[in-house]
């Protein structure tokens with residue numbers, strides 16, 4: 092982007108950062124109730140006080156810049172055929188996404204993104220001077236992938252296709268034939284496929300972890316994070332799993348951006364991803380997701396002005412409301428008048444929707460929904 096061109100702000104992230112820590116009821120986040128360090132270390136099953144003391148005695152040095160070897164090995168273990176050489180540890184999935192686009196595309200290249208979506212690539216692609224096209228998940232078809240639109244959007248010159256699976260904000264998980272359609276589109280054009288899989292592990296209706304796209308095609312960059320399915324957003328640990336030469340080039344960008352992540356983040360993420368602890372975290376996450384959506388479903392069933400397609404994964408649903416008010420305006424009123432907060436649909440590319448988070452204690456979710464309902468009752 093030339094300095095003279097208008098900068099496209101990441102409005103969603105800025106809105107969340109501005110209000111999420113000061114509002115009374117916050118249903119704007121997409122992860123579950125965060126774990127404490129004690130809760131995480133308790134899952135190791137040993138002497139938790141000794142574990143905590145060991146953390147207290149950790150020297151706060153720079154960790155290995157591309158991620159501690161044991162963490163990269165722990166991550167690689169969950170991806171078929173991957174080794175530590177396929178993994179770069181990043182400051183959240185957000186940095187993994189950012190450096191992926193920087194590394195495998197050039198200014199002027201065509202990139203294609205799924206909509207509705209976490210809008211990182213939507214703004215980033217424009218700011219980095221990439222040409223952008225989109226394809227949709229269709230609400231009236233239960234958020235199914237519009238395969239015709241996908242085939243039209245992915246052209247011979249497409250260099251990069253970005254999907255989020257399970258999807259934010261809808262919680263939709265791609266079906267086998269939809270995955271196949273995406274793979275055939277990228278294979279046809281030789282484009283890179285970035286598969287943002289940060290919600291894998293937070294399944295509501297299945298006990299299977301959503302399969303990674305890694306291994307399905309040689310130009311896949313699979314993105315993960317401890318922020319969502321693991322309830323550890325404050326660690327700021329994300330990763331990319333991809334071909335070693337691309338991962339190495341991404342690391343070269345990281346040298347300029349953040350150097351590395353943190354020592355404590357590497358240590359604690361290694362615990363979270365271990366074979367003993369990971370299943371416990373996933374069970375906890377799914378517990379929040381499953382209970383939380385029941386609360387939402389009960390509330391929605393009692394109203395005639397909201398409609399929600401049950402999400403298959405993630406602690407969020409994309410709720411459609413039948414009132415004539417812009418979603419950002421609704422959210423600003425919710426903040427001012429009810430001291431509650433959700434994410435507005437227009438910032439995901441679809442107005443008249445609210446993204447509501449429910450992976451939190453039941454009473455808290457119920458109170459937030461009651462406040463949304465009270466405001467809906469007041470608007471036309």
Ligand SMILES: Cc1ncc(COP(=O)(O)O)c(C=O)c1O
Pocket residue numbers: 121182183184185186209255259287289315316317318324328329
């Ligand atoms: C799809 C998706 N990718 C990436 C991120 C960023 O997550 P992280 O905290 O790992 O940087 C988010 C956060 O909401 C997200 O929803």
